[in-house]
Amino acid sequence: MLGVCYYPEHWPEEYWARDARRMHALGLSYVRIGEFAWGRIEKSEGVFDWAWMDRAIETLGAAGLKVVLGTPTATPPKWLCAKYPDILPVDIQTGQVRGFGSRRHYDFSSETYLRQAESITAAMAERYGQHPHVVGWQTDNELCCHDTTMSASPAALEKFRAYCAKRYGNIETLNAAWGNVFWSMEYDGFDQIDLPFFTVCETNPAHRLAYRRFASEQVVHFHDVMISAIRRHAGPEQWVTHNIIPPATTGIDNVALTQALDFVSYDNYPLGFSDQLMATASAEEWRPFMRTGHPDLAALNFDSVRGLSKGAWWVMEQQPGPVNWAPHNPRPAPGMVRHWTLQAFAHGAACVAYFRWRQVPFAQEQMHAGLLRPDDMPATAWAEVEQVAAEMQLLGDVSAVAPKASVAILIDPVSGWVDDIERQGAGYRYDAVLFQYYCVLRSLGVDVDFVSAGEARLDSYKLIIVPTLAVVDDAAFDTLRASEGLLLFGPRSGAKTAEFSISEGLPPGRLREFVPIKVTSVETLRPDCNGTITYKNEVHESGRWRETIEVGAVDVIATYEDDAPAAVRSGRSLYLATLTDDAFIKNLLVDLCAEAGVAITPLPPTLRLRRRGDLTFAFNLADSAVNAPAPNGAVFIIGGAEIEPFGVAVWR
Amino acid sequence: MLGVCYYPEHWPEEYWARDARRMHALGLSYVRIGEFAWGRIEKSEGVFDWAWMDRAIETLGAAGLKVVLGTPTATPPKWLCAKYPDILPVDIQTGQVRGFGSRRHYDFSSETYLRQAESITAAMAERYGQHPHVVGWQTDNELCCHDTTMSASPAALEKFRAYCAKRYGNIETLNAAWGNVFWSMEYDGFDQIDLPFFTVCETNPAHRLAYRRFASEQVVHFHDVMISAIRRHAGPEQWVTHNIIPPATTGIDNVALTQALDFVSYDNYPLGFSDQLMATASAEEWRPFMRTGHPDLAALNFDSVRGLSKGAWWVMEQQPGPVNWAPHNPRPAPGMVRHWTLQAFAHGAACVAYFRWRQVPFAQEQMHAGLLRPDDMPATAWAEVEQVAAEMQLLGDVSAVAPKASVAILIDPVSGWVDDIERQGAGYRYDAVLFQYYCVLRSLGVDVDFVSAGEARLDSYKLIIVPTLAVVDDAAFDTLRASEGLLLFGPRSGAKTAEFSISEGLPPGRLREFVPIKVTSVETLRPDCNGTITYKNEVHESGRWRETIEVGAVDVIATYEDDAPAAVRSGRSLYLATLTDDAFIKNLLVDLCAEAGVAITPLPPTLRLRRRGDLTFAFNLADSAVNAPAPNGAVFIIGGAEIEPFGVAVWR
Amino acid sequence: MLGVCYYPEHWPEEYWARDARRMHALGLSYVRIGEFAWGRIEKSEGVFDWAWMDRAIETLGAAGLKVVLGTPTATPPKWLCAKYPDILPVDIQTGQVRGFGSRRHYDFSSETYLRQAESITAAMAERYGQHPHVVGWQTDNELCCHDTTMSASPAALEKFRAYCAKRYGNIETLNAAWGNVFWSMEYDGFDQIDLPFFTVCETNPAHRLAYRRFASEQVVHFHDVMISAIRRHAGPEQWVTHNIIPPATTGIDNVALTQALDFVSYDNYPLGFSDQLMATASAEEWRPFMRTGHPDLAALNFDSVRGLSKGAWWVMEQQPGPVNWAPHNPRPAPGMVRHWTLQAFAHGAACVAYFRWRQVPFAQEQMHAGLLRPDDMPATAWAEVEQVAAEMQLLGDVSAVAPKASVAILIDPVSGWVDDIERQGAGYRYDAVLFQYYCVLRSLGVDVDFVSAGEARLDSYKLIIVPTLAVVDDAAFDTLRASEGLLLFGPRSGAKTAEFSISEGLPPGRLREFVPIKVTSVETLRPDCNGTITYKNEVHESGRWRETIEVGAVDVIATYEDDAPAAVRSGRSLYLATLTDDAFIKNLLVDLCAEAGVAITPLPPTLRLRRRGDLTFAFNLADSAVNAPAPNGAVFIIGGAEIEPFGVAVWR
């Protein structure tokens, strides 16, 4: 299904009915409204104006549209900030209060804000929880965006102390857990603990990890209260979702954040995100993708979000043209809006909603495209949406959860925190390590699932890649043990205890049950100053992060330039002790896929495949036509054997 | 005429008479004093010591020099800051008070400071307003330098609220004008409005534009009060000027700033400004100009200042050797001080005053050269000043306003603010866009005037270039309509309303009267990832900022790689929808000059021409001799047919 | 002798005896303990727990180890910070308090902290000042590390005002000395003086120089109080040292800091420091040294520390493997721990102590290697220490102060401050200028002493290099005059008075007694845009900092591209007026060494020589063997005629 984001409060009321009719005529089924409208709903504390929203919903519903209601807690109005200034967050770099005037200006630890936000959310749910046109809810908007997960506010300090008291019970336990004897950092009581900011040099990593866990829990708790406020009043047929930003950028535990949702939504801006991701790429690397986005970035986020979602996931905001917020904002190549839409469905989406109906001529996002131009004429994307709306019929029902893949990548928020907290090598980034495996697999035509560490669903995968899993808790350990596929661990796996110490008996700690080795030393190198790794007589680059390992009963499958072991295997488990170039990863994964019985289809950088059920989708990112890698006898549902530039083919 | 900046308070009184005699003997006519001397004049509030200044003026005047008095408001003394700490500005990045210890430590919105500054200015004018040796006044010094236009002070906040109340009348009007319904940013009253700093993400561009207008008006108001304080007491024969920094760097409306002045002065530091401008240029690009400055930068500022000035403009401070404040501070190439002096006259200056008489051995600027070294011996520039003083006789009277050129570039402070506020593409800078046209015209040997949007004096120009004019107010519109030359609009022209919304009916809004097109979409690209523009079968680069346009009854004169229109023409008006390389601009301007009857003389990068009345000046920036591009029969006033390295020729 | 740093408080008490036995068995003589243990010693104000430390010392001593006691003032415990928050320093960039949670969170100007620190130091000295196992003391730890020399605290402000009152006597003297008449910066009283931070543009350099002197004196005073507190109680056979960071990075007067010590210690981390030093080097430049460190960086610091030390100096912390704090942290090449150890002895060390015994698995430095791994097994360095412990026997007694070299480089903290304060050219750094001379001399196989300006011990040197000596005080002047060797002054020598004015009669001021010249102008250039210097018909690069000089009765020995003098000589004194490339420096020094009778041995970049008494050490930094440049008949004490990769040879 298709949908669109709409802001009736931005437009004269006389536009509404025509807008609604045109939406329906275009083939859109859903319309999201309301998520920044607090100021128009609650004019001052407890004084509500529902009339305009009643009329808006009625008008949209009357045109045959299903309404998704956003709760407006991302933008507390000025009267609220003025009355309760303690709701504002505090910048962790500068210590300055982050004030009113944009959005997300609230502190997840503020009890005052929690009550106010719960109140407006509940009020909305009470009013529309039984409304026949309202099919579901979106909580808040893009939680954690604009670096709002962490705050140095007094509220955060107070709650963090309480969090520590609860987690550790007594201060001696905390001191021991964190190793505070180091540098005389021991506390006499929980009321002495500060937030880990504004110190002379780096704070205890255990202190920071505790704060990161706390900050994540603050967001999750806030969100859970909002979900509950909705569910208290909403009918059982109304679902609840949230539109998350790229999961790797929230800095929190996304599984916890989304667990109480019916399904997860994602806001998909391939060009803006790619411009940021490839900011340091050369012109030669960037030019082919500046109007399509990096070939694997949207897919990465699609697969990540699918991995978080109980029900079939949504794209809640789909980029329809140039955006306004990246350093550079190209227009999409012709056909890319359709391409991205079909790509989302290929990766398991149930609905793609475009952001936004009509480009608004005022305020912060006036340079962000919509389906309609500010002069109410169709923008470039309009015709592509028309086309894809028709093609949706060919795809059939997409509301069901997509089947599992054969290959899983295990992900884990704690590994991201560990990387943030203990840099050790400027060339190491957890996200980049994970992305490298993903890109290689995608270039081999392999479908990938992301599974969060500790989720009990690794059983059916033939190949499980653990790019790194710094902290292995019981749940993750049990799940790994219960899995049956080939298991590939990357460097830094099992490196740390839950309280950010080096694992007992050296890394990989309890993962030694899988691979009997000890990481005796780690070195980090400049990205342009590598050593080598030799695998089956081919020499590749090994660099950035390199571990020296002592091995027990394992097969050494790759070696460093000094013949020391660089990758080892024990039964179905492998441990790779270094970061490498793409070619090494590809060679290794080709072999592992063959062994595991995972079919591969090596692809050029501008062609990608994705299966959903019995459909195979092929996506051409090149500005020239390409032959679809379809088997003989394939029945084309969309497109044909030659895929046009930026085009898509789907066959059965 | 020539002059010099002098600080009698820096030197023993016994130096003064000899200094004055040497100035006069060197051929200097004017001497500027006083502009940082507040602490020596007003020792504590209301307690004045005029005696030393009386003697200094008398001594200088007695030697035949005309005295220009600087009012000392750029450096409020410590007793004032200690007594009235509310005069200090607040940093808009950090929120910290910017304290005493350097200069410009005052807030343009402080009523306290306004009264104090008016008082010292009036007192000085009262004392010297009829003094026979005092011929004129310089207000303050380099207003807005060191990023002082904007402040996050309580005084600025209070005044900004009052400004908004006055501009918008009631809060509903402001909310509507800014589009505050977006993100629930509506205010209930003017006392809720904050300064647009320290928020979570970007503030409303309309909010920022209002603040920029306000900040500009604060500076102008302060300045006008100072000018009035002088004029209240000064005789009618005493003129008032101000020494502005490069107009593009004040961040304010320079027309408003300078309108009450008799003429405008400029502080000319070609090497320091060029080092900053070309900081990222390659060594190959920079080396030829490191001791001459960029070939068009000083000229740009000269022409800009001439455009602002009612009377013939001055150079109030001319770099005489290495300065102390740029990242790198080379010595000028031999002859460049003379070269820059004659260049100023070519561009219409009435006087060039050197900064400064003698290099002072102490405090902040001790590494900044003067005409004399700290040991009182002539510095390198001395002999060049001697030479140019003699050559001034050959030039004749330069006190009249220079004649108008045939080509005008239209400039506009609001376009600069729009660019600062709404980046959209990291490769777009209003100043750079404007500078590109200017450099191309200068490389064609064309003289250029800068005309501020809305000034009613476009009538006589044969070619008018509007690099961009984001907001077209009534005055600008009427002036453009009244013009008769060829009109070339660059991209983003007519893009915004006065309240920073997208223009009605899409850009270029009311400029559609000139060119019937609609800008339906804008894309911004990385500077190294361009598309193309084809003009008369030649392919050039189109990049950074590219507009998609729908065209009415126009001629398409250039196209993008997809054959879409990139530049169009309607009657005498052209619209260029993209930024391009220099070669395209050159080709286009060559054709437009030919059509308009503007003579061109293509020049190498190291040679520049400028006419003033019946004189033609040629400036050689190369370290080798060059033939003067003079017509047969030219009568050389200065130099001859072969121009020496770094030399100048002037012919009639 | 060899030693190790140990933290008994980090480990279960049952480890201690075995640890001590293994230390002794490995060949270690000294063990440093205690320097971060304040929290475990003083549990709350005045409540001490000595028992554990008594037992630790006893256990270590019983195993035959000599104990070095670190006083724990680098890490005030939380109870102290909570009770006396005025002890915390304030960041000079942001104005924020730098809080508890890491280390060095104290203000050198805090009287409260001074008393508290003196009290814990005295208490420790009282308890262990006569202890038979305690042989000496280390004060605090790495003073000034983490940019802690300067603070913007209220305590610093109050003390700075008092410092100014004492230095200048009355405010008129200060105003005159600083040249405060410039920009109306004159004060009416000392209570008006601010710290030179948070102003609109740059503050008076004289103001900043006074602050730098003050800040240096604050650290020295703090340190002297600590030393006195120890000496009051410690027996005369117990020595006192301090482990300084690289002397160029403290930002203070290291001679003053270390004068009251028996000898100076140094913390040697060649890889981390080299990664920082060469951060912008190309991969080709960096790769050969990424696992050895820059060939001359450790030596530079060794020679600097030897120059500061009365007794034979120590390495108190020697890197034993990868560290955790540089942007990249490679492992040392095989053999480098031994190599660095022998290198320290070659440069005059009496002891090398490794940091640290066992890698601790928790807190901030868990990724910093030790001699033992966290699992108690020998780390890579262990075997190298075993080897070097055996080799120590061959070297003989190293406890005596090393003999003087023939060549001295004169260094001076004020020159560093001048450079920090008055940039003038972004390509000029005092430390880099000095390092260039040092590297060239070392590449010629020449041993170098560093002598601090003003120390009366230049007499015996054959060649004295003064890279720059911005301020020449009486002591430095007298010492230079009393010297007899060739004297080479670099640019900016004699440039400033003690109060940061240009020297009387122009630079080099009083150094004109040595070289009768005047520096009439200075230019600074981009590092990639050089001019030339011609010496003996060879053309080299002259750049970054170039002085124009007027010469008296001198020989011009090198010239600029315009034939102006670039280097001159008068008797035994030379003045070089520009920075140059290495090749010029080498050519000049080869000639000067020949004239002075200093033997040279030109070396490749990966080979270095150093003599200590009758021993010659050769250090091979290459990964291939090299022939030792030993004379016929050399008797090898360690190694032989072919030096293995990363190896060392010593001969007599």
Ligand SMILES: [Zn+2]
């Ligand atoms: Zn969004």
Ligand SMILES: [Zn+2]
């Ligand atoms: Zn100036």
Ligand SMILES: [Zn+2]
């Ligand atoms: Zn250390």
